[in-house]
Amino acid sequence: MKMNQTINRSTRFRVLSEDQIEQIFYSALEVLERTGGNIYHEGALELFKNSNAVVNGNNVRIPTTMVEEALNFYPRKITLKGRSGKRSLHLQKDTVTFGTGSDLPFTHDRETGKRRRTQYKDVKDAGRLVDALSNYDFFMSHGIVGDAPNPQTYDRHQFMAMLEGCTKPMVLTSVDGEGLEDLWRMGCLIQGGEEEFRLNPLFVAYIEPISPLKNDRSAVEKLLFAAEKKIPAMYTPCPSSGATAPATIAGMLVQSLAETLLATVLCHLKNPGMPLIMGGVTTLLDMKMSTYSYGAPELSLASAANTDISKWLNLLMFSTGGCTDAKVLDEQAAAEQMMNLFYSYLSGANLIHDVGYIDHGTNASLESLVLNQEMMGMVRQFGKGINTDDDHLALSLIEKQGPGGEYVTTDHTFEYWKEWYMPELQDRSDYETWKKNGSKTMSDRVREKTQDLLDNYQPEPIDENLNKELHKIVDDADKRHA
Amino acid sequence: MSMDLSKISEKLISGDVEGLKQMTEETLQTDVNPGDILNQGLLPGMDTVGQRWKDGDMFMPEVLRCAKAMSGAMDILRPQLAEGDLGNAGTMIIGTVAGDLHDIGKDLAAMMFEGAGYQVINIGIDQPNENFVKAVKEHKPSLLGMSALLTTTMPRMGEVINSLKESGIRDQVAVIIGGAPVTEEFAEEIGADLYAPNAGSAVDIAKEHFEKKST
Numbered sequence: 130m131k132m133n134q135t136i137n138r139s140t141r142f143r144v145l146s147e148d149q150i151e152q153i154f155y156s157a158l159e160v161l162e163r164t165g166g167n168i169y170h171e172g173a174l175e176l177f178k179n180s181n182a183v184v185n186g187n188n189v190r191i192p193t194t195m196v197e198e199a200l201n202f203y204p205r206k207i208t209l210k211g212r213s214g215k216r217s218l219h220l221q222k223d224t225v226t227f228g229t230g231s232d233l234p235f236t237h238d239r240e241t242g243k244r245r246r247t248q249y250k251d252v253k254d255a256g257r258l259v260d261a262l263s264n265y266d267f268f269m270s271h272g273i274v275g276d277a278p279n280p281q282t283y284d285r286h287q288f289m290a291m292l293e294g295c296t297k298p299m300v301l302t303s304v305d306g307e308g309l310e311d312l313w314r315m316g317c318l319i320q321g322g323e324e325e326f327r328l329n330p331l332f333v334a335y336i337e338p339i340s341p342l343k344n345d346r347s348a349v350e351k352l353l354f355a356a357e358k359k360i361p362a363m364y365t366p367c368p369s370s371g372a373t374a375p376a377t378i379a380g381m382l383v384q385s386l387a388e389t390l391l392a393t394v395l396c397h398l399k400n401p402g403m404p405l406i407m408g409g410v411t412t413l414l415d416m417k418m419s420t421y422s423y424g425a426p427e428l429s430l431a432s433a434a435n436t437d438i439s440k441w442l443n444l445l446m447f448s449t450g451g452c453t454d455a456k457v458l459d460e461q462a463a464a465e466q467m468m469n470l471f472y473s474y475l476s477g478a479n480l481i482h483d484v485g486y487i488d489h490g491t492n493a494s495l496e497s498l499v500l501n502q503e504m505m506g507m508v509r510q511f512g513k514g515i516n517t518d519d520d521h522l523a524l525s526l527i528e529k530q531g532p533g534g535e536y537v538t539t540d541h542t543f544e545y546w547k548e549w550y551m552p553e554l555q556d557r558s559d560y561e562t563w564k565k566n567g568s569k570t571m572s573d574r575v576r577e578k579t580q581d582l583l584d585n586y587q588p589e590p591i592d593e594n595l596n597k598e599l600h601k602i603v604d605d606a607d608k609r610h611a
Numbered sequence: 612m613s614m615d616l617s618k619i620s621e622k623l624i625s626g627d628v629e630g631l632k633q634m635t636e637e638t639l640q641t642d643v644n645p646g647d648i649l650n651q652g653l654l655p656g657m658d659t660v661g662q663r664w665k666d667g668d669m670f671m672p673e674v675l676r677c678a679k680a681m682s683g684a685m686d687i688l689r690p691q692l693a694e695g696d697l698g699n700a701g702t703m704i705i706g707t708v709a710g711d712l713h714d715i716g717k718d719l720a721a722m723m724f725e726g727a728g729y730q731v732i733n734i735g736i737d738q739p740n741e742n743f744v745k746a747v748k749e750h751k752p753s754l755l756g757m758s759a760l761l762t763t764t765m766p767r768m769g770e771v772i773n774s775l776k777e778s779g780i781r782d783q784v785a786v787i788i789g790g791a792p793v794t795e796e797f798a799e800e801i802g803a804d805l806y807a808p809n810a811g812s813a814v815d816i817a818k819e820h821f822e823k824k825s826t
């Protein structure tokens with residue numbers, strides 16, 4: 130028996146020290162006491178007025194004690210169940226899952242090679258790929274159903290497209306409180322009622338504040354509804370450093386943490402014990418092109434730091450990776466997507482979204498989803514770290530094979546090479562073989578794989594009766610908004 | 612005399628907000644024509660800034676500092692200018708359409724137009740269609756800018772243009788639109804005059820349009 134051992138069962142990566150996290154946390158508390166946040170929702174203002182917070186018009190300042198109290202009430206574990214019936218998504222500290230982003234207005238058309246508006250079918254196709262590809266754990270819509278009959282109800286149609294394509298757990302955007310209510314009712318139908326949904330949620334609701342420090346009516350409406358029904362939700366700031374947040378990463382983290390903490394207090398006032406998840410797309414505004422960057426190294430750094438903070442606060446974390454500013458799936462795309470996938474994974478964030486985004490969050494690409502499948506596989510392999518038990522140290526084997534021996538034919542190799550990562554699309558062939566096989570590039574292989582999946586993969590269908598009931602909720606919404 | 616005015620350009624290019632205000636005031640005390648301060652001092656300065664930005668020699672924080680200096684100088688200069696001195700750089704209304712809360716892109720565009728000498732009235736985010744029409748009636752701007760960042764709110768821009776038509780004031784104002792999901796094609800579809808893919812190019816696009824119109 131060996132005493133006092135530390136064995137790393139995975140790699141270890143951390144950006145901030147505990148002292149730095151405390152500095153950021155205390156600063157965020159200071160922001161809430163000194164500056165506060167603005168809220169444009171009467172009901173929420175009322176809740177704050179009846180508390181120890183100080184309300185001045187739309188401005189709410191919050192004493193630290195309220196934040197500290199609220200923070201005690203958030204779950205450290207949420208488990209989601211897809212419509213396939215598998216409780217497949219276990220969110221708890223340092224458990225990492227990957228998924229797509231949502232609502233992209235454009236789609237890279239695979240036939241014309243041009244950009245066009247995203248449609249219902251594209252969302253369903255993205256869903257099918259996510260369902261088929263093993264490294265995706267959850268699905269956000271990737272694109273927006275641009276051909277939905279009414280912008281006021283597009284979220285219900287989008288959910289249908291997602292459900293038709295994909296059986297995995299989801300993260301859903303919604304139009305407003307009413308939209309979220311419909312999505313939740315659809316979710317309850319699928320999970321078998323309100324109670325079952327509470328224990329086995331099908332989705333997490335995606336909600337955002339407006340950086341800096343503003344909370345609009347519809348976001349608050351959604352937040353309060355989620356709190357009331359205990360629907361898992363993330364309140365995820367999207368600050369752009371230098372434009373809607375300080376140009377320093379530390380300042381951006383302070384501000385977005387203040388935004389998060391305000392939401393923790395609000396939800397706590399509404400209904401203690403709501404499954405709230407911390408979030409953030411913390412990046413910068415490019416000062417040359419004035420675009421919100423999805424490929425900057427600062428995005429990776431700030432996101433990983435944000436995850437450090439979330440763990441220290443015992444909150445689950447919704448983070449960002451697998452995305453790029455590149456207009457097409459080129460070398461820039463691969464480099465940027467790999468970088469932010471890698472560090473978000475190593476940081477231990479729970480839900481890593483936006484995988485597959487190209488063109489700084491405006492363009493959808495099915496091929497990008499397939500490319501990322503391979504990159505996520507590589508990243509996951511790295512994260513496994515190095516096993517150092519006796520079998521893996523292989524002392525007796527080294528002795529047995531001795532100087533000048535070989536390992537190819539040993540039982541040990543026969544057993545352990547299977548722990549290696551098995552590439553699907555990476556090419557490691559020699560030059561002549563590669564040439565003989567058609568000199569295919571990664572792009573060629575990604576294109577073929579995408580086509581193959583689209584031609585052949587069908588998800589488990591939705592039960593017919595259930596489908597009717599779901600459509601009824603969608604139709605009713607369309608009628609109400611006709 | 613033009614010697615002095617190039618100093619104004621330089622002050623502007625250096626982004627010295629207070630310094631430029633002071634210099635503008637001092638120059639106004641002399642017998643220099645206010646129109647010349649604008650057309651031979653400030654505007655050539657901003658042209659240089661715009662060019663340097665396009666060439667990648669200047670970045671947004673620097674450009675916006677210059678725009679702020681320009682706008683400060685314009686506040687002093689504007690009351691002294693004669694009719695016609697301003698050329699095309701008149702008044703601009705800008706806002707984000709109803710249901711849309713994205714503001715930073717619109718604000719950047721507003722600042723760039725301010726930097727080009729426009730008097731910009733920024734009516735804010737989530738503005739109902741009628742507020743755009745009302746603002747056009749009230750302020751008689753040469754340019755109306757609309758921003759939409761959502762597929763679902765883009766149609767509002769076409770509706771505003773239709774309302775302008777119905778009110779019989781469509782011809783009084785050039786409409787420029789922008790925002791991430793907006794395209795040149797969409798602008799044509801809804802009958803907007805101009806589309807700019809980013810705030811940097813917007814001023815040039817407007818300038819070109821007005822120059823073409825006046826010839």
Ligand code: B12
Binds near residue numbers: 705760788
């Ligand atoms: C930051 C952000 C937000 C912030 C906005 C904060 C703020 N203070 O503005 C918050 C978090 C609030 C937000 C909310 C939402 N967002 Co948002 N958001 C973004 C994001 C990531 C960046 C926008 C940005 O700031 N860009 C930087 C600025 C400088 O660029 P810009 O706005 O495009 O402006 C430039 C040009 O377009 C042009 N321009 C813009 N306007 C004008 C006007 C004129 C006259 C001219 C000449 C030029 C011009 O000049 C600017 C400078 O070059 C975009 C993705 C993207 N890359 O665009 C999504 C994005 C626009 N959002 C999106 C969505 C879906 C939403 C939500 C609906 C999410 C939800 N379900 O809750 C809500 C909607 C809220 C609402 N009702 O408006 C989608 C839109 C999808 C679609 N198909 O319509 C996008 C594309 C992201 C995505 N794929 O999901 N968002």
